Amino acid sequence: MAPFTMTISALLESKLRSATASFGPVEARVQAANDARFGDYQTNIAMVLAKQQKANPRQVAQQIIDQLDVADMCAPLEIAGAGFINFRLKPEWLAKHFTGFLSDARLGVPQPEHARTLVIDFSSPNVAKPMHVGHIRSTFLGDALSRIAEFVGHKVIRDNHIGDWGTQFGMILLGWKTELNKEALAADALLEMERIYKLISARCKADPATLQAAQQELVKLQSGDEENLQLWHEMIRLSQAQFDAVYARLGVRFDVTLGESFYNPQLKDVVVQLRDRGIARESEGAWCVFSDQVGKPENDPFLIKDKDGWRDNPAMVQKSDGASNYTTTDLATLEYRLKTWSPTEIVYVTDGRQQLHFRQLFAIFGRWHSELAATVRLAHVWFGAVLGDDGKPFKTRSGDTVKLVDLLDEAEERAYALVTEKNPEASEADRREIARVVGLGAVKYADLLPNRQSDYVFSWEKMLSFQGNTAPYLQNAYVRIRAIFRKAGEAFEVGNTAVELVEPAELSLAKKLLQFGEVLPFVLEDYRPNLLANYLFELATIYHGFYEFCPVLKSEGATRTSRLALCDATARVLKQGLGLLGIEAPERM
RNA sequence: GCGCUCGUAGCUCAAUUGGAUAGAGCGUCGGCCUCCGAAGCCGAAGGUUGUGGGUUCGACCCCCGCCGGGCGCACCA
Numbered sequence: 001m002a003p004f005t006m007t008i009s010a011l012l013e014s015k016l017r018s019a020t021a022s023f024g025p026v027e028a029r030v031q032a033a034n035d036a037r038f039g040d041y042q043t044n045i046a047m048v049l050a051k052q053q054k055a056n057p058r059q060v061a062q063q064i065i066d067q068l069d070v071a072d073m074c075a076p077l078e079i080a081g082a083g084f085i086n087f088r089l090k091p092e093w094l095a096k097h098f099t100g101f102l103s104d105a106r107l108g109v110p111q112p113e114h115a116r117t118l119v120i121d122f123s124s125p126n127v128a129k130p131m132h133v134g135h136i137r138s139t140f141l142g143d144a145l146s147r148i149a150e151f152v153g154h155k156v157i158r159d160n161h162i163g164d165w166g167t168q169f170g171m172i173l174l175g176w177k178t179e180l181n182k183e184a185l186a187a188d189a190l191l192e193m194e195r196i197y198k199l200i201s202a203r204c205k206a207d208p209a210t211l212q213a214a215q216q217e218l219v220k221l222q223s224g225d226e227e228n229l230q231l232w233h234e235m236i237r238l239s240q241a242q243f244d245a246v247y248a249r250l251g252v253r254f255d256v257t258l259g260e261s262f263y264n265p266q267l268k269d270v271v272v273q274l275r276d277r278g279i280a281r282e283s284e285g286a287w288c289v290f291s292d293q294v295g296k297p298e299n300d301p302f303l304i305k306d307k308d309g310w311r312d313n314p315a316m317v318q319k320s321d322g323a324s325n326y327t328t329t330d331l332a333t334l335e336y337r338l339k340t341w342s343p344t345e346i347v348y349v350t351d352g353r354q355q356l357h358f359r360q361l362f363a364i365f366g367r368w369h370s371e372l373a374a375t376v377r378l379a380h381v382w383f384g385a386v387l388g389d390d391g392k393p394f395k396t397r398s399g400d401t402v403k404l405v406d407l408l409d410e411a412e413e414r415a416y417a418l419v420t421e422k423n424p425e426a427s428e429a430d431r432r433e434i435a436r437v438v439g440l441g442a443v444k445y446a447d448l449l450p451n452r453q454s455d456y457v458f459s460w461e462k463m464l465s466f467q468g469n470t471a472p473y474l475q476n477a478y479v480r481i482r483a484i485f486r487k488a489g490e491a492f493e494v495g496n497t498a499v500e501l502v503e504p505a506e507l508s509l510a511k512k513l514l515q516f517g518e519v520l521p522f523v524l525e526d527y528r529p530n531l532l533a534n535y536l537f538e539l540a541t542i543y544h545g546f547y548e549f550c551p552v553l554k555s556e557g558a559t560r561t562s563r564l565a566l567c568d569a570t571a572r573v574l575k576q577g578l579g580l581l582g583i584e585a586p587e588r589m
Numbered sequence: 590g591c592g593c594u595c596g597u598a599g600c601u602c603a604a605u606u607g608g609a610u611a612g613a614g615c616g617u618c619g620g621c622c623u624c625c626g627a628a629g630c631c632g633a634a635g636g637u638u639g640u641g642g643g644u645u646c647g648a649c650c651c652c653c654g655c656c657g658g659g660c661g662c663a664c665c666a
Contacts, residue, residue, distance in 0.1 A: 034605075042609090044607090047647085057646070081608080082608080082609075082647065083646080166665075167665065298592090304592065304662065305590090305592075314663060316663045325663090326665080327666095351660095352593080352594070352659095352661095353660055353661060354666080355660090356592080356661065384659090385660085391659095418628085422628070449602080450603085457602095459601075461615090462614085468613080468615065469603095469614050469615095473614095476628050479626070480629085483625070534604090534605095537613080545630075548621095548630050548631085549630090551625065552625060554624080589626095
């Protein structure tokens with residue numbers, strides 16, 4: 001028998017490869033059937049081959065079946081529809097196979113053939129500004145992708161590219177010197193820094209003298225003025241302390257936090273290199289990268305079409321005042337990451353509005369470091385907006401951005417009220433802890449469930465309704481399983497438990513559990529944790545069906561042991577799967 | 590104006606990247622607690638996938654044209 005950590009689809013694919021060898025090279029893909037009437041797994045390979053060879057798909061399917069040796073695993077194969085081959089797993093084979101799953105620490109997730117190294121750039125809050133609702137998707141997505149990649153067996157570097165440099169610091173410095181409230185700073189540093197920033201920013205718009213004063217503070221900072229540098233360091237320290245508190249609360253960690261300022265020493269050199277190599281040229285006093293005229297104009301990020309045809313859409317790498325901007329910083333960052341970690345992949349988790357920027361960035365980098373660029377997959381993993389009930393960006397009633405800590409507080413408060421209502425006899429401390437896990441989980445799950453590219457409507461009622469496809473539903477499935485083991489009283493050792501798969505609900509559950517290992521690599525292909533969320537919801541639903549129809553503690557002998565084993569496996573997959581989404585699974589709720 | 594992106598059940602979203610009769614949740618209607626936690630389960634109703642063409646064995650998915658929304662278009666990031 002193949003090593004356990006080969007998924008069933010991979011097992012069938014390898015057999016299919018040998019069965020189709022005589023047809024020439026073709027990608028053998030077997031996927032879980034989307035409808036139980038079509039068996040457990042299906043492949044459309046016969047139709048692919050038939051198209052290539054202009055043959056009859058059903059005849060090709062028959063020829064493949066004649067070569068396919070799966071009699072031990074599957075019931076006799078059927079050809080269905082236009083030429084699908086359907087696989088139905090034999091319950092005896094499944095039961096035997098499932099026994100291996102029970103003692104597998106990796107829960108059936110195969111070791112990757114080639115371990116990748118991913119730098120994942122996510123969260124990226126700004127110094128001197130409180131984290132807000134705009135940071136949740138990047139933070140949750142980046143964290144989930146990091147956890148998943150790591151669990152699958154890849155190496156991950158979590159990099160928080162904080163915004164610690166830029167023109168806003170002129171205003172904040174001016175405000176710090178003239179308007180700072182020390183008590184307010186001590187109470188909530190980010191709130192106070194934001195207040196003085198907004199104050200000066202508004203004043204700058206109305207008053208040229210203030211604007212000039214702010215610009216002078218910025219020039220002093222950039223030229224190394226000691227006082228301003230010291231204040232700036234203080235702002236970073238205060239901000240980082242609050243970021244750390246939020247991340248600790250969220251269970252998010254980073255391997256490195258290298259802000260934009262870290263790359264300042266490289267910026268001049270980046271521009272010089274781009275200039276010397278003819279990649280950037282001067283335009284209206286600024287230095288910009290233009291199209292290299294290679295490739296189709298419609299795929300060229302440096303061209304844009306207007307009524308007179310294609311015109312330039314350059315990327316600026318140095319402003320006319322001599323300062324660099326974010327494209328330059330991102331180029332320096334990219335170079336640093338490649339030279340430091342030699343990643344196979346760099347993933348940027350930001351909102352969709354930055355698509356053009358990243359297309360230009362990747363294109364510039366390819367021209368600047370073509371040999372290095374060829375070694376790495378650069379991915380802009382973008383996401384849509386979080387909207388309010390009105391379909392507009394999510395704001396407070398008064399129109400302000402929603403602070404992340406306020407959002408988390410409210411989630412826990414609402415969860416606390418619900419837990420108290422549902423479970424009034426639990427102690428205050430227990431209810432608080434459950435509310436924390438459930439409230440946080442609800443927010444994270446609601447964010448990770450939709451396709452990342454869609455905008456989604458933020459709704460407390462929905463995520464905390466505790467019905468349907470929500471974190472609490474999944475957590476509850478876990479809790480119910482744990483209750484069974486508490487009630488059983490005896491210690492349950494999985495070992496090499498022989499499993500009986502007789503009832504339809506038992507079979508469905510075992511099959512679904514075995515698919516955990518098929519889902520995770522797929523999630524990483526397109527960086528879509530929502531596929532894991534969907535899988536977990538389906539698993540929990542199937543478990544609930546099993547729970548209704550297959551009594552565990554009331555059954556006896558081998559059936560009881562077998563069902564306990566199914567429960568144990570489900571609990572482990574649920575806990576692990578939720579954990580990969582950054583969500584905890586409570587013992588009671 | 591140009592580009593990106595989205596348009597799927599009353600509402601909120603999926604759809605294994607071109608596969609079979611498009612699925613969930615909420616809401617609506619009808620069932621199930623002397624039975625391991627009912628935060629659950631079972632069932633019903635609900636669709637010309639914005640629209641008109643095209644490509645092929647097969648299209649929510651790819652191509653072309655419209656309609657509508659969001660975002661972006663060099664000195665913010």
